[in-house]
Amino acid sequence: MIPYDKLDKIPYGGDYNPEQWPEETWQEDMRLFRLAGIDIVTLNVFSWAALQPDETTYDFSKLDKIMELVKENGLKVCMATSTGAHPAWMAKKYPDILRVDFDGRKRKFGGRHNSCPNSPTYHKYAPRLAKKLAERYRDHDNIVAWHISNEFGGECYCENCEKEFRVWLKKKYGTIETLNRAWNTSFWGHTFYEWDEIVVPDMRSEHFDVDRTMFQGISLDYRRFMSDSILACYQMEYDAIKEILPDAAITTNLMGFYKPLDYFKWAKQMDFVSWDNYPANEDSYAKIAMAHDLMRGIGGGAPFALMEQTPSVTNWLPYNALKRPGVMRLWSYQAMAHGADTVMFFQMRRSIGACEKYHGAVIDHAGTEHTRVFREISVLGGELEQIGKRTMGMRTKSDVALIMDWDNWWAIEYSAGPSVELKYLNEFGRYYEALRKMNYNVDIISPEDDLTPYRVVIAPVFYMVKGDCDEKIRSFVKKGGSFVTTFFSGIVQENDLVMPGGYPGSLRDILGIWVEEQDALPKDQYNHFTYKGKTYPAELLCDLLHPETARQIDEDGYHEDFYQGFPVLTKNELGEGSAYYVATASNEAFYKEFLKDVCEEKGVLPVMELPEGVEATSRENDQERIVFLLNHNDTETEIDLPYPCQDLLTNEILAAGKLVLTPKDVRLLQSSLN
């Protein structure tokens, strides 16, 4: 949980690197932070080389000074452990800490996020540093949270990883025979007789390229193993801190839909989830919302921390456009609207050298408060002061859940067929975005999560059905829930072995259909179908299916080709609920129409009905419910407020009826629960 007992308002601040500046600058920083309403700094993110100048020496003198400075100035601290980049001397002395890349090249010292997760040196020194920090700063009660490493990620293919992979496999499969069966190694004569015949799957072995493998079984397990290996590194530091500070609130900054790490597993080891929100300029607001909802979802619905966002501009995109006036504020509230209980930036002061010198910051190279960005930051600082604790800890109530699964993501995209255009997140996003744009609250959950709190559960491209998940869905439907899934679902079990006997495998009786074949349509080629009088494109994949107990709910099936007339949408009644199958991909207009019907049938309503570009979510606690209204449009937008409410930011009482939102406007509307 976010450490609410140590906070009296939404923490506002971010990554601060005073070690990059002369001490004269520090006092000026403090003055500027006060002006902007900044009350928290994340310290010590990349200081390993400074804290440990050689193998036996630790030097905390500078950090001590910084800690004194921020304490005197009433700042709270999110204390990082510095292990996101190892010291150069360590790489020179202990090359096992260096990674081997996908092409098999041993890396040299450089960059960051660069340690092999199975390096004995890293395992020894990273938790040791975390422990020393916890020991040294244990009595600093302005430390509200601990931040392990930084944006864990990437992968390694070194010999230590190879050895550990075999250990991981042995633990998972027990015997080599079981492993051979799980990977179907009789294909292409890959049978293994000894564990040490197994090598890492990379460009030297099983891969055509990063995305394409000849053996799904081994590549899929390597992804699982890497995610687990890196998680173990996090865990070592976590345990080291907890040994000294059992009550510490510990996190690491995640990255939204980050493919290499199974964040559902990760979040279980985190006291609270935090993440860094860096949308691309062209991302829709719904896509940004989707990542926030995932970050709330991996934490079981608990509020999360927005650990980083840029106040103005990034440096790493091909075109680093400025956040337009009002957008930083709007996106900060959007994070809160989806469950964030902090608003934090990378970074407080713009550095003068290396690759982030043109990355936005609270304090620009000009070094003063007289910038557009600083003014906008100060305004938001004032507002957050005023909101205080009011929104903190509030939960999002949602009747609709989307099932997301990293194993499924990895397996679909390694699958070699049916289409190179089939990307899990694109398909997942079509469902999420349609619901978001209609302003339904949506939870993103894992297949392991409980389905009973929901009325509608959607699993787009549910290719891999693991364990007893089919049984959970069956019982959810029988008890009255609505389940929706799509083409290319129910194909394989957890080892990526096809469930023989007809698609969609173990979901067949739930959906009441049999899928005989799948046709891949090249980009820009379409079939068509009609739903409730309107004709929509069918694209990407077209399943050729036979209803068994289900009935067709589109009008007359596919319009073209030899499978003309085959059903596109089916509905199966099972017990008290229903299961829908969407046999193809289509456009946003279709998803909106269809999902609205599915929700309405279950009495599920959007937070508010609003014009395009205006987003609404709600969060609540026992006392009150707050609707976040966000105008993502560049123009004034008139909305129809369905009931009277009070605006938290202006204290104005708003009557039901017409309300004009200015471009990028934000309203926090309070309506009591009873």
Ligand code: GLA
């Ligand atoms: C990430 C990192 C930060 C910084 C920013 C720049 O989120 O965690 O250290 O590099 O990106 O956008």
Ligand code: ZN
């Ligand atoms: Zn390695």
